[in-house]
Amino acid sequence: MSEQKNAVNSISRLEAANFLKKNDNFYILIHVNPDGDAVGSGFGLCNALRMMGKKANVLCSDPFPDRYDYIIKDYEPMKFSPQTVVTVDIADTKLFGKELSVYGKYVDLAVDHHISNTGFAKKTVLDGNAAAACEVLYEIFTEGNIPIDKKTAVCLYTGIATDTGCFRFENTTRRAHIIAAELMGMDIPFARINRQLFEIKSRSRILAEQRAVEQLETYLDDKCAIISVSCEMMEETGLTQEDLEGIASIPMQIKGVEVGVTIKEKEPGKFKISMRSAEKVNVSEICGKLGGGGHIRAAGCSLEGELSQVKLKVLSVIAPALGFDLWLS
Amino acid sequence: MSEQKNAVNSISRLEAANFLKKNDNFYILIHVNPDGDAVGSGFGLCNALRMMGKKANVLCSDPFPDRYDYIIKDYEPMKFSPQTVVTVDIADTKLFGKELSVYGKYVDLAVDHHISNTGFAKKTVLDGNAAAACEVLYEIFTEGNIPIDKKTAVCLYTGIATDTGCFRFENTTRRAHIIAAELMGMDIPFARINRQLFEIKSRSRILAEQRAVEQLETYLDDKCAIISVSCEMMEETGLTQEDLEGIASIPMQIKGVEVGVTIKEKEPGKFKISMRSAEKVNVSEICGKLGGGGHIRAAGCSLEGELSQVKLKVLSVIAPALGFDLWLS
Numbered sequence: 001m002s003e004q005k006n007a008v009n010s011i012s013r014l015e016a017a018n019f020l021k022k023n024d025n026f027y028i029l030i031h032v033n034p035d036g037d038a039v040g041s042g043f044g045l046c047n048a049l050r051m052m053g054k055k056a057n058v059l060c061s062d063p064f065p066d067r068y069d070y071i072i073k074d075y076e077p078m079k080f081s082p083q084t085v086v087t088v089d090i091a092d093t094k095l096f097g098k099e100l101s102v103y104g105k106y107v108d109l110a111v112d113h114h115i116s117n118t119g120f121a122k123k124t125v126l127d128g129n130a131a132a133a134c135e136v137l138y139e140i141f142t143e144g145n146i147p148i149d150k151k152t153a154v155c156l157y158t159g160i161a162t163d164t165g166c167f168r169f170e171n172t173t174r175r176a177h178i179i180a181a182e183l184m185g186m187d188i189p190f191a192r193i194n195r196q197l198f199e200i201k202s203r204s205r206i207l208a209e210q211r212a213v214e215q216l217e218t219y220l221d222d223k224c225a226i227i228s229v230s231c232e233m234m235e236e237t238g239l240t241q242e243d244l245e246g247i248a249s250i251p252m253q254i255k256g257v258e259v260g261v262t263i264k265e266k267e268p269g270k271f272k273i274s275m276r277s278a279e280k281v282n283v284s285e286i287c288g289k290l291g292g293g294g295h296i297r298a299a300g301c302s303l304e305g306e307l308s309q310v311k312l313k314v315l316s317v318i319a320p321a322l323g324f325d326l327w328l329s
Numbered sequence: 330m331s332e333q334k335n336a337v338n339s340i341s342r343l344e345a346a347n348f349l350k351k352n353d354n355f356y357i358l359i360h361v362n363p364d365g366d367a368v369g370s371g372f373g374l375c376n377a378l379r380m381m382g383k384k385a386n387v388l389c390s391d392p393f394p395d396r397y398d399y400i401i402k403d404y405e406p407m408k409f410s411p412q413t414v415v416t417v418d419i420a421d422t423k424l425f426g427k428e429l430s431v432y433g434k435y436v437d438l439a440v441d442h443h444i445s446n447t448g449f450a451k452k453t454v455l456d457g458n459a460a461a462a463c464e465v466l467y468e469i470f471t472e473g474n475i476p477i478d479k480k481t482a483v484c485l486y487t488g489i490a491t492d493t494g495c496f497r498f499e500n501t502t503r504r505a506h507i508i509a510a511e512l513m514g515m516d517i518p519f520a521r522i523n524r525q526l527f528e529i530k531s532r533s534r535i536l537a538e539q540r541a542v543e544q545l546e547t548y549l550d551d552k553c554a555i556i557s558v559s560c561e562m563m564e565e566t567g568l569t570q571e572d573l574e575g576i577a578s579i580p581m582q583i584k585g586v587e588v589g590v591t592i593k594e595k596e597p598g599k600f601k602i603s604m605r606s607a608e609k610v611n612v613s614e615i616c617g618k619l620g621g622g623g624h625i626r627a628a629g630c631s632l633e634g635e636l637s638q639v640k641l642k643v644l645s646v647i648a649p650a651l652g653f654d655l656w657l658s
Contacts, residue, residue: 166495166496166497167496167506167523168495168523168524168527169520169523170520172513172519172520174511174513174514175510177496177506177507178506178507178510180496181503181504181510182503184501184503184506185503191497191498192608194497195497195607198497199581200582200583200584201582201584202583203584206542206583209542210539210542210543213535213539249528252528253529253530253535254529254530254532254535255529255532278524279521279524
């Protein structure tokens, strides 16, 4: 992986720190459907800037999810005219969402860890090997001697923990562990944060998981597991799309499963397919054949038709990847 | 917490390393119902000793669980007469189990992180602040310049990840993170290990969780969640006690729950109660009132009678701890 795709506007972490020090009146943009790394890097940067006596706000086209209440509860937007626009954890202006789309051409600095960053900002600090935008931000702060207080530490820990699945996933870096150890030195309530991020579920979420498990089918010598959720089922149970978020990880929990598929009916006859793989199959390639794409271990596509047809279509592309020549035999 | 409860036979990590270097023909004992820290520290030590040209075997009264196949698959017991007996991650000779009980009086060295260690061994290296026995072992190896190869690194990572819930729980130390970063430097397949430890479930386990969720009831302003599993239900579903292991964490997943209770009917009319708390209530105290005990956040007790009576009894002790004076009002 190359560290910096967009060489034109790349700056070093130290240069980014100096940029933050020199400027004021910051609008910090985070992406739609914000996750822990978006919220963590957004509010972490905002807090660090305010600690330096600067004016800064965090802006998002979507509301901040309840899950991050412990970060957001004390936040009050300040009144000022923006002079500096910074994005964190955003690879593409498409992710600004409706309300923030107006800022697309005015981003002064982007702090990111997505190798796919389109280079939309005037200056970019991009580390494609970092596990989280919060990891990049931590290094900007430390290299530039920008103080990190407990509140900022809570934010940065949240981003790193979220994006690494609490240090479980392949993207976890040694650096992520060392930064976690540093942040823990500030006496952050990391166990409570992890409980909030990884354990606590709403009752409807638990119901959704139960329904999902009931729908689970396995194919191809049990190497492929499929969960499908129809519009009808959603209506029957009163579940929302939000309840179903992240449900794509469930098929992967079953012993022996190499490819996990989640088929969600978005509107009658229109399906969104999420695909995950354990360690061998390239699901980005498989989804590519179905008109979609993504990463090697997590990808997706959209298909139309009847559910049974959709399943068959999906299986017909997965089968050869699992070494089945004459499948369903 | 004091580091060393049993001052009489306490030795330093460096002394332990020298002891390992000086001796040979090791029997390494691990506890019954072995978890990742038992298996990791047992096989980690065994591998390190064999790398030093010594003879060593790992002994356990129970079979090694399949989950740790990636550690155990290459292991072959050696033939030799034991001269040195070492225990890892064992606090009490009660945990030797039937087959190993014969060694109770002949333990030369105990490596442990349980503050409750009874001091059964001739020499003990005890660090009650360590997250895992594997953390103590890692420091014995590094302080004593005992080489850690990739195979040993896999073992040590397994123990630390297991006991910290992959760096999620309150017992996670900064040291645990730093050691993880060091071990990752040996190119261990940590993501695959974590998938094996924390994600993959058997189908019967998934069924068991589903049934458990179906049985879930909440009380006391939804601050207390109870799951109960009767003998009848076990028979109906064909679930085993093994399928139910670890199920005590499920009530704690629900938003707002402070005390989670799991009631398992072991034989008709005889119940084993597991209690967990989120961050306020001392469940060790509560279980103490019911004739049991344990830790502040995880404890247990046994009760007899009808299920409804047992629930009532449990709730009557939990209610005041949650601030309910006239409860069920």
